[in-house]
Every structure is written in structure tokens, then in C-alpha cells.
Amino acid sequence: MTAALSAAQTLREHSDLRPRIALFERNDRVGKKLLTTGNGRCNLTNRNVAPNKYHGTYAEFCLPILTRYSTDKILTFFEDLGVLTVELEEGKLYPRTLQASSVLDALRYSLTENTIQLISDTRIQSVRRNGTLFALQSDTHDSFVARSVIVSCGGAAAPSSGSDGSGYCLLTDFSHTLIPPLPSIVQVKADTSVCKPLSGQKITGTATLYVNKQPKRKEEGEILFTDYGLSGPAILQLSGLIARGIQAKEGDFEIGINLMPEYDLQSCIDLILTRTARFAERPLEDLFTGVLGKRISTTLIKRNVELPLKACASSLTYRDIRGLASAILDFRIQVQGTLGFAQAQVTAGGICTEEFDPTSLESQIVPGLFACGEVLDIDGDCGGYNLHWAWASGLTAGNAAAAYGFGAGL
Numbered sequence: 538m539t540a541a542l543s544a545a546q547t548l549r550e551h552s553d554l555r556p557r558i559a560l561f562e563r564n565d566r567v568g569k570k571l572l573t574t575g576n577g578r579c580n581l582t583n584r585n586v587a588p589n590k591y592h593g594t595y596a597e598f599c600l601p602i603l604t605r606y607s608t609d610k611i612l613t614f615f616e617d618l619g620v621l622t623v624e625l626e627e628g629k630l631y632p633r634t635l636q637a638s639s640v641l642d643a644l645r646y647s648l649t650e651n652t653i654q655l656i657s658d659t660r661i662q663s664v665r666r667n668g669t670l671f672a673l674q675s676d677t678h679d680s681f682v683a684r685s686v687i688v689s690c691g692g693a694a695a696p697s698s699g700s701d702g703s704g705y706c707l708l709t710d711f712s713h714t715l716i717p718p719l720p721s722i723v724q725v726k727a728d729t730s731v732c733k734p735l736s737g738q739k740i741t742g743t744a745t746l747y748v749n750k751q752p753k754r755k756e757e758g759e760i761l762f763t764d765y766g767l768s769g770p771a772i773l774q775l776s777g778l779i780a781r782g783i784q785a786k787e788g789d790f791e792i793g794i795n796l797m798p799e800y801d802l803q804s805c806i807d808l809i810l811t812r813t814a815r816f817a818e819r820p821l822e823d824l825f826t827g828v829l830g831k832r833i834s835t836t837l838i839k840r841n842v843e844l845p846l847k848a849c850a851s852s853l854t855y856r857d858i859r860g861l862a863s864a865i866l867d868f869r870i871q872v873q874g875t876l877g878f879a880q881a882q883v884t885a886g887g888i889c890t891e892e893f894d895p896t897s898l899e900s901q902i903v904p905g906l907f908a909c910g911e912v913l914d915i916d917g918d919c920g921g922y923n924l925h926w927a928w929a930s931g932l933t934a935g936n937a938a939a940a941y942g943f944g945a946g947l
């Protein structure tokens with residue numbers, strides 16, 4: 538949608554011809570996925586957009602586009618469409634309405650106002666070069682001719698929304714390389730013997746990913762224990778690294794959860810010492826009442842202390858207390874992998890960016906062919922970065938494809 542809109546604007550600025558832009562959508566309506574973003578609120582960008590929020594085989598590829606389309610530029614783009622925004626936690630920006638539907642409505646109005654032809658219920662199955670033109674073949678047996686083509690079919694995540702990975706062939710048919718797609722921003726499968734009994738417990742803390750016992754990345758926020766492992770924003774943020782590392786057989790993966798990040802080891806030991814003195818007669822299982830959830834504290838005690846849960850708190854040795862404090866600050870859980878594309882918000886991997894011009898998103902294999910959004914091997918962190926990439930790369934590709942189509946020059 539942003540690609541079509543920027544193509545229309547470029548054509549208006551550089552040509553007297555009426556824009557003839559068509560947007561193909563396999564669903565009965567455009568923007569099905571958009572409606573589900575940010576829990577229906579659409580976290581459309583972030584105040585902290587920067588290259589280090591993006592990943593991919595050649596992640597630096599996104600730099601020129603992020604420089605050209607900063608957060609402010611994207612906010613202005615939406616303001617021009619009539620969408621006012623509001624900043625919530627961690628720089629996350631949403632439509633003021635906190636309704637994804639209002640973002641989609643504004644985009645759709647603008648498509649109509651710019652006389653962009655929306656051809657829905659039409660899946661493009663192939664794109665072929667035909668002399669100086671492209672021939673597009675659809676599953677409805679219709680064919681279309683275009684001077685330039687932008688492939689914006691998304692990745693493989695959340696296939697029920699229409700992007701199921703089948704669109705990669707539109708580019709691999711032209712010999713573009715597919716970096717194997719993996720689920721990202723997705724729940725993590727972890728030791729069920731630990732996680733299942735804690736299922737439903739939610740904590741706010743930090744999660745550190747360890748690969749072969751070495752810390753790789755730390756995230757802060759909510760962490761949720763589930764039947765299959767772990768979820769919550771801090772975990773989702775680590776999931777791309779886990780998916781990539783496990784695929785590359787990097788070794789042993791663990792997550793260390795800090796249940797009380799406001800404490801260091803000594804102050805945590807002191808806290809437990811104070812409590813064992815004050816609540817000396819309480820059974821161990823109640824030692825952390827008011828500090829940690831009951832099921833979490835029971836698990837910690839069972840894993841780290843060789844005493845029955847009914848034993849008096851005063852029976853803990855200093856060694857036990859130190860062990861408990863360490864476990865509270867680093868509750869280690871073995872990681873097995875991630876859930877699949879059906880649960881994932883984003884695709885890591887995709888069409889290799891090295892084969893595209895980073896300023897125009899034009900294919901370096903086929904002139905006049907462009908790509909943008911999640912179909913490319915760029916994925917962002919959780920927090921509005923993926924939609925920012927979708928808008929920014931769409932605006933870039935639309936502008937360049939229109940310029941290519943009419944030789945207007947950028």
C-alpha cells in the first residue's frame with residue numbers, strides 16, 4: 538500500500554500522465570495482517586528506529602532506507618493520511634485511536650483518492666520478463682502487463698493472514714536467492730519439566746540468552762511460563778537469535794531469567810537472611826510469600842535446596858541461601874527451539890538483500906523489478922520496527938519503480 542501510494546505521488550510529480558497503478562491482493566481485502574498488529578492497536582513505528590534494531594544476513598542493507606525514512610518522516614506520512622499518533626512505552630508509536638483499523642482505513646482511503654486499482658481475490662502466481670515489459674499471471678487465469686513490478690508479498694509468518702511463503706518464488710524464478718526463512722518474534726520451546734508446572738505464571742524481569750554458556754543478548758520485560766516453554770515480550774525479542782542459532786547448530790541454548798533484577802547477589806542473600814531470621818518458623822515453601830509467586834518459589838526451593846518444603850525456614854544453611862539467591866538472579870532453563878510460522882509475527886530470512894540496490898530496492902538481476910517489506914531478508918525487533926521497515930521500504934520501492942516506469946529519474 539505504501540509502495541503504491543509513493544509511486545502515485547512520484548508519477549504526479551514527474552509526469553503529466555495519469556498514474557496507472559494496480560495493487561494485487563490474494564485475500565478479499567488488503568491489510569488483513571495489519572488489523573492484527575500490536576494486539577489490534579498497530580504499533581506502527583518506534584522513536585528509537587536505528588540499524589541495530591534490524592537483523593539479516595546483510596542487515597546493514599537497511600541503513601540508507603532508514604536514514605531517508607526516519608521515524609519523523611513516517612509520522613509525517615501518516616499525518617498526511619490523517620492519522621495522528623501517540624507514543625506509549627519504550628518509544629512505541631501507535632495511532633491515536635489505538636485501533637489498527639483506523640490505520641488501514643486511512644491507507645485504503647488514500648489508495649482510492651490516488652486512483653490506485655485494487656485487484657483483490659487475485660493471487661499472482663508468476664512474473665515473467667516480456668521484452669521491456671513484465672507479464673503477471675494470476676490464479677484467476679487473468680494476465681496483466683506492467684512496466685515495473687514491486688513484489689511485496691510478505692514472508693512466511695502468520696500464514697492465515699495471506700503471506701505464507703508462497704510469494705518467494707516470484708523472485709526466485711528470476712534467480713534471486715532465498716535465505717532460508719525462520720520464525721521470529723515467536724514463543725520459545727523450553728524444558729517442559731520446569732515450565733509446565735509454572736504455566737500461567739507471569740513475571741517482570743530480564744531474560745538472558747546463553748549459547749554454550751556464553752551470554753548473547755539480554756532483554757527486559759514480561760516473561761510468561763507456558764505448557765511448551767516461555768513467552769512474553771522479553772522472550773519474543775530473543776526468539777530470532779534462537780531460531781537462527783539452532784538452525785546453524787551453534788550448540789547449547791539456555792535462557793537465564795533474573796526474577797529480581799533490582800537486586801545484586803549480596804543484597805539478595807541479605808534479603809533471604811533477613812527473612813529466614815524474621816520468619817524462622819515458617820515452612821520453606823512460604824519463605825518468599827510477598828516476594829515471588831508461590832509456584833515459582835516452590836520450584837526454586839525444590840531445585841536448589843535438599844530440604845523438604847515443610848522444613849522450617851531457619852533450617853537453611855548459608856550455602857543454601859547463596860544457592861537460592863543465585864537461582865533467583867539466574868533461573869536457568871534449557872531451550873529447545875521456537876514455535877512455528879503459524880505463531881510467529883515475523884520471518885527471519887527471505888530474499889537476499891545483496892541482490893538489490895539499497896537506495897531504490899531495484900533488483901540487480903532484473904531491471905524494473907523491485908521488492909520491499911518482509912519478503913526481503915530483513916527482520917526487526919519487537920516494538921514497531923517491522924512495520925517501520927514495511928512502510929519505509931515500500932515508500933522507497935514505490936518511488937523508484939514509478940521513476941523507472943516513466944524514466945522520470947529520481
Ligand SMILES: Cc1cc2nc3c(=O)[nH]c(=O)nc-3n(C[C@H](O)[C@H](O)[C@H](O)COP(=O)(O)OP(=O)(O)OC[C@H]3O[C@@H](n4cnc5c(N)ncnc54)[C@H](O)[C@@H]3O)c2cc1C
Pocket residue numbers: 561562563564567568569570571573574575576579580581582659660661662689690691692694695698699700701703704881882883909910911912920921922923924925927
Ligand atoms: C500478530 C502479529 C502482530 C504484529 N504486530 C506488529 C506490530 O505491532 N508492529 C510491527 O512493527 N510489526 C508487527 N507485526 C509484523 C508486521 O505486521 C509485518 O512485518 C508487516 O505486516 C510486513 O509487511 P509486508 O507488507 O511486507 O507483508 P504483509 O503485511 O504480510 O502483506 C503482504 C500481503 O501480500 C498478500 N500476498 C501474498 N502473496 C501474494 C500473491 N502471490 N499475490 C497477491 N497477494 C499476495 C498477502 O495476502 C498480504 O496481504 C506483527 C505481525 C503479526 C503476525
